[in-house]
Every structure is written in structure tokens, then in C-alpha cells.
Amino acid sequence: MRTSELAAQAAVNPQTLRYYERRGLLSEPVRSPGGFRVYPDAAVQRVRFIKRAQELGFTLAEVDVLLDLAEGGPDSCEKAQALATEKIIDLRRRIADLEVLQSGLTRLVATCELPQAQRECPILHELDQGSAKTGEMQGERR
Amino acid sequence: MRTSELAAQAAVNPQTLRYYERRGLLSEPVRSPGGFRVYPDAAVQRVRFIKRAQELGFTLAEVDVLLDLAEGGPDSCEKAQALATEKIIDLRRRIADLEVLQSGLTRLVATCELPQAQRECPILHELDQGSAKTGEMQGERR
DNA sequence: CTTGACTTTGTACTTGGGTACACGGTTCAT
DNA sequence: ATGAACCGTGTACCCAAGTACAAAGTCAAG
Numbered sequence A, B: 001m002r003t004s005e006l007a008a009q010a011a012v013n014p015q016t017l018r019y020y021e022r023r024g025l026l027s028e029p030v031r032s033p034g035g036f037r038v039y040p041d042a043a044v045q046r047v048r049f050i051k052r053a054q055e056l057g058f059t060l061a062e063v064d065v066l067l068d069l070a071e072g073g074p075d076s077c078e079k080a081q082a083l084a085t086e087k088i089i090d091l092r093r094r095i096a097d098l099e100v101l102q103s104g105l106t107r108l109v110a111t112c113e114l115p116q117a118q119r120e121c122p123i124l125h126e127l128d129q130g131s132a133k134t135g136e137m138q139g140e141r142r
Numbered sequence C: 001c002t003t004g005a006c007t008t009t010g011t012a013c014t015t016g017g018g019t020a021c022a023c024g025g026t027t028c029a030t
Numbered sequence D: 001a002t003g004a005a006c007c008g009t010g011t012a013c014c015c016a017a018g019t020a021c022a023a024a025g026t027c028a029a030g
Helices: A003-010 A014-023 A042-055 A060-070 A077-113 A123-136 B003-010 B014-023 B042-055 B060-070 B077-110 B123-136
Strands: none
Touching: A003 A014, A003 A042, A014 A042, A014 A060, A042 A060, A042 B077, A060 A077, A060 B077, A077 B042, A077 B060, A077 B077, B003 B014, B003 B042, B014 B042, B014 B060, B042 B060, B060 B077
């Protein structure tokens, strides 16, 4: 399939595909005699994976790592294991954080028929508590 | 407290505080006679809340809404409730997605002593399945 | 009353992740 | 064999979320 069909199937802009190619997230596809990109069907899955991982809050750099893992990882299995394990820990933390936020919002909604004065929200407080030990993970950029 | 102290306490760049003020996330603080910003202690909480919500994948625009909610919301409680509920649904979806990814990675690690050829990962597949109904939420930018 | 640390404003730059545009080549149905 | 519809490259632009820098004002300690 050609660029715009892949773009349509994966719900991205055709330009974005070139951008991903430049970034190395998509390998250079074979070309038609006239120089047009011709993608294999599997490319749709790959692009959808990228978009989805992004929605989950991963940067493209992280998606790159994820894709490597998804493909069986580097030759050295220790390395793959280490990377995957690191990601798992990160995911656990993020899931927990989201759950805190979710329950805060849920409680807010539950107390919602009170008059505004008594409606003071638990979110701010809880989030702040959670952040007590957040200083340790320095290398973050999201 | 003044700008750089708040910045230090909340672990952000002093410039970022001015930026948040411009964005309306921080209300304009009172000024010392000489024109220096003087923040109340509560500002630390607020800035930490912003940073934390960001880590969880909210944009500053969304954080703005969240802050409104956390403060008792708009006069119309129905509106607050609707916003919070929407967020909760979003959170639930993201938590589920992260869990899928996590279990995929966990399984990958488990099968890690196999030679690379047999190590083909379930993540790509599973995430893709989850994305079947993803086209519906259009207004996303992350 | 000066020196050094801190603050102000304004403006410009950066990074990540795209998107748009111009200009030209390719396909293919008619 | 030609025109619409597509594709390619290069370059420029956009937005979010900052970050940096310059020029000038403030303040406290010595």
C-alpha cells in the first residue's frame, strides 16, 4: 500500500509517516519503480501502535524502545530484560498515580450535591501526598 | 515567599512560574513595595499539583480545568460533575491500556531465554486490538 | 553607599511532535 | 497523450511547554 492509504488506515497525516521514517520509527519501505513508497500491510499495526503508545504518555523516543522490545529486543537478552523491567516499573507507578487521581475525582463527584462551601476537593491534597517521594526520579520529561 | 523560593520548593524553574502566571494557572501574586512577587505558602501546593498532573499526562489546559474542579468547581455543579466524569472515563481507559502493556512486557520478560526468533512479543498485537474503538475520541492532543 | 545576589520585564531560543507549502515527478483512466 | 489525483523532496512553519538572556531595578550586609 502507498503512503496515503497507510495514513488513512492508521488515522495519521501522510506527512507524519515521513516524519516517523526520519525518526527511525518506521523503516524505509521499498519503492515502486517511480519512487513511491510501498508499505507492507503490517505497517498499519506498527503506526497504530505508535499512536496508541503516545496516547498513553510515551514519547517517541520511548516508543522506539518499546518497538524494539516488541520485536524481540536486542541480541543481548539481558539488555532487553532490563529495559522491559524498567518499563514495567514505570508503568506500575503511572497506573498507581492515575488510580489515585481517579479515586479523587470519583469522590469529588460523589460529594457533588453538597453546597459549594463544603465541596472542598480531596484531589489537591492526595496528589500532593503522592508527590512526596517524587523528587527521586530525576530523569523525567513528560 | 519570593519567586526563587517557591521555585525551589516546588522544584521548577523560576521562569516557569512566570510562564504559569501568564497562562493563568497561577494568579498574580501580591507585590512587595519594590515590585517583587510575594507568594502565599499555599502556592507551593498548587505548583506541585500542576507538575504532578502533568506527569500523569494532562496538558496545562487540562490542568487548568482540574484546578477549577479542585477548588469547588464552577457555580454550576452539574458542569463540574460532567468534567470530572469525563476525566474519570479517560483515566479508566488509560489505566486499562497501561495494564495491557504491562502484562505484555511481563510476558516478554518471562519468555526471555528463548532465542530471539521465538521471542516474538504479544504487545503489538494486544495494543492494536485495544485500539479498535480509539477513533472516536478525536479531540486529543498529547 | 557600594557590591553582589536577587528580581523585574521583554524578547528570543529550544525541543518534541508534527503540518503546510512549493515545485516537480508519477499514474492511470479516458 | 493528457489532466486529475497522487507522491516525492526540501524547507518553512506551528503549537506546547518551557528556558535563556539582556538590561535595568531592588535590597541587605558590610
